[in-house]
Amino acid sequence: MSSSIPKFSGSGQFFYRTLKKALWPASLLLGLCVLTFFLSHVAPGDPARIILGPSAREDVVEALRVEMGLDQPVWRQFARFMSDTLSGNWGSSWLTRQPVLREIADHLPPTLWLGFFASLYSIGLALAINALAFVWPGLGKILLPSLRLGIAIPAFVFAVAAALAAIRLETSTGWSAGQQSAVRFLLPALAVALYPACVMAALLRDRFSAIMASPFYRAARAAGQPTSLIFLQTLLANSWPTLLIAWVNQISMLVFSTIIVEWVFSFRGIGTLLIRSIQGKDLPVLSGVILLNGVFFLLIRMFARESSPSRRATADPASLPPVPSAN
Amino acid sequence: MISSMQQKPSKAARLQFWALGGILLLLALPWVIGFLADSGKAYEVRVPDALQPPSSSEWFGTDPLGRSQWHRALVGTEVSLRVVSGALLIALPLSLVLGCIAGATAGRWPDQIISWFIALLHTVPFFLLVVAIAAVTGPGTMILPWIVGGVIWAPAARLVRTETLRVLQGRFVRASVAYGATPARVFSRGLLPLTTPPATISLFYLVPEIIGIDAILTLFGLGPKPPTPSLGGLVFDGIRRWDSAPWLAAGPCLLLIAICLGIHFLADRIAAQLSPTS
Numbered sequence: 001m002s003s004s005i006p007k008f009s010g011s012g013q014f015f016y017r018t019l020k021k022a023l024w025p026a027s028l029l030l031g032l033c034v035l036t037f038f039l040s041h042v043a044p045g046d047p048a049r050i051i052l053g054p055s056a057r058e059d060v061v062e063a064l065r066v067e068m069g070l071d072q073p074v075w076r077q078f079a080r081f082m083s084d085t086l087s088g089n090w091g092s093s094w095l096t097r098q099p100v101l102r103e104i105a106d107h108l109p110p111t112l113w114l115g116f117f118a119s120l121y122s123i124g125l126a127l128a129i130n131a132l133a134f135v136w137p138g139l140g141k142i143l144l145p146s147l148r149l150g151i152a153i154p155a156f157v158f159a160v161a162a163a164l165a166a167i168r169l170e171t172s173t174g175w176s177a178g179q180q181s182a183v184r185f186l187l188p189a190l191a192v193a194l195y196p197a198c199v200m201a202a203l204l205r206d207r208f209s210a211i212m213a214s215p216f217y218r219a220a221r222a223a224g225q226p227t228s229l230i231f232l233q234t235l236l237a238n239s240w241p242t243l244l245i246a247w248v249n250q251i252s253m254l255v256f257s258t259i260i261v262e263w264v265f266s267f268r269g270i271g272t273l274l275i276r277s278i279q280g281k282d283l284p285v286l287s288g289v290i291l292l293n294g295v296f297f298l299l300i301r302m303f304a305r306e307s308s309p310s311r312r313a314t315a316d317p318a319s320l321p322p323v324p325s326a327n
Numbered sequence: 328m329i330s331s332m333q334q335k336p337s338k339a340a341r342l343q344f345w346a347l348g349g350i351l352l353l354l355a356l357p358w359v360i361g362f363l364a365d366s367g368k369a370y371e372v373r374v375p376d377a378l379q380p381p382s383s384s385e386w387f388g389t390d391p392l393g394r395s396q397w398h399r400a401l402v403g404t405e406v407s408l409r410v411v412s413g414a415l416l417i418a419l420p421l422s423l424v425l426g427c428i429a430g431a432t433a434g435r436w437p438d439q440i441i442s443w444f445i446a447l448l449h450t451v452p453f454f455l456l457v458v459a460i461a462a463v464t465g466p467g468t469m470i471l472p473w474i475v476g477g478v479i480w481a482p483a484a485r486l487v488r489t490e491t492l493r494v495l496q497g498r499f500v501r502a503s504v505a506y507g508a509t510p511a512r513v514f515s516r517g518l519l520p521l522t523t524p525p526a527t528i529s530l531f532y533l534v535p536e537i538i539g540i541d542a543i544l545t546l547f548g549l550g551p552k553p554p555t556p557s558l559g560g561l562v563f564d565g566i567r568r569w570d571s572a573p574w575l576a577a578g579p580c581l582l583l584i585a586i587c588l589g590i591h592f593l594a595d596r597i598a599a600q601l602s603p604t605s
Contacts, residue, residue: 152591154535252452
């Protein structure tokens, strides 16, 4: 009943809270580092032998092994891995000898453009479908069940089918004229966006119907507000956190579909880099991609959590990482 | 004590029927499809019959080596669904036990450790984790369900944790504890029946994603070795020949869509039973 826990106040509490908020993602990053180190450490095969090739002399391989610290105990190797990772030296690719970070930076633009356009499309489509269904309920009766259909179909089938359609469209309209500009990602991004758009539209629809069952919605209706105003002020203003969280949760699906679309269109993106690094057993690049993904996802989740007005209002326990000791 | 405990689960009995039925169906599905598939026709090379369009005898046409695409799609689906059901069989108990422990100790160290692992698995897309681990361990139908199951339990466990928090506040739990029920009894008679259906549903909704993960492994060269057909291999090889032989990719995709819709429909039925209005 009586709280015996000492309470921080003022700037002390702010400092304590910030520290607690920062500790959680930091510990997750450390865990991710352990995971990637473990993956590259237990991998079968001798890294020095893989780098130098099967025909290299044994004493040369041995020298490289010592240089890479592979003869050291595991904890010392991990300490070296951690200090290298934190200081921005993520090693170099075993295939191209390029630094991992430069490889990733070289391959990043197509993936970022695809992800950017796909995010715009999926948010726009989710909003457009729900707006249409709101204004014309009859149309909604056709549109919304087909969303369920879209969710049940695996995303890769979607991505492949839409990518094929996009290629058709490109060749028939001569769209691919702007080969070098970002415009060439406009159509392929549609293939990435379709599946997330279905999921986000369905989640937004659920939120809309919850609002439409509420007294304040009926009050707005009874007051005779115009439909467009109700849509913007009553529905949209109360459901954008849902849309934001749905988008955050769909980003992993965006990454998944991006890989397939990059493969179909042969873009030089992160997906292509990932395929190359796994087929060539290029573990530094693979670790780099995983670490970068982890940093990216943690940042996005933190952003989503901080920008949501109230975590309780968005009430989807599955969508956000739990705070370690609640409250 | 018994009566107070059983009042709530009596509604859960119907749910459990659906959930357990769904699990059994998913486990039986690979066997049924394997029974339909004729592995002789899936591997037999008949070059004169190469690239035939779909007909009444060959529903999905034939591939560049004259093999029956219908039977290859069936064998591929069987391999893929074996991974799915194996992964679900591993992920379900994992998510139930860990989710219940986390929910029952909310805020204390066991919960913090489990929640930390759940959050760690969510820092990277599931498929990327599976691909990375499979790249290190090497591909194989024996190890793949373990890798997928070891990753996919996280969202279900998070759901079970929240559900456990809710259930443990219920009057029937407090009443049975007051009557002297042990934690093991509360777990087996109160928690387990009420958290299994939501966990099963959430895992069922992940089936298309698991199939997708299994399919994308082929793109990374981690799928089954060439003579063995895989769904991913059939689709990704098929779209290279999309302009000349669209049936190669379309057939397996249609089969996959049909199966996923079926599983989704089943999950919807269980979810409908769960909703308070039913």
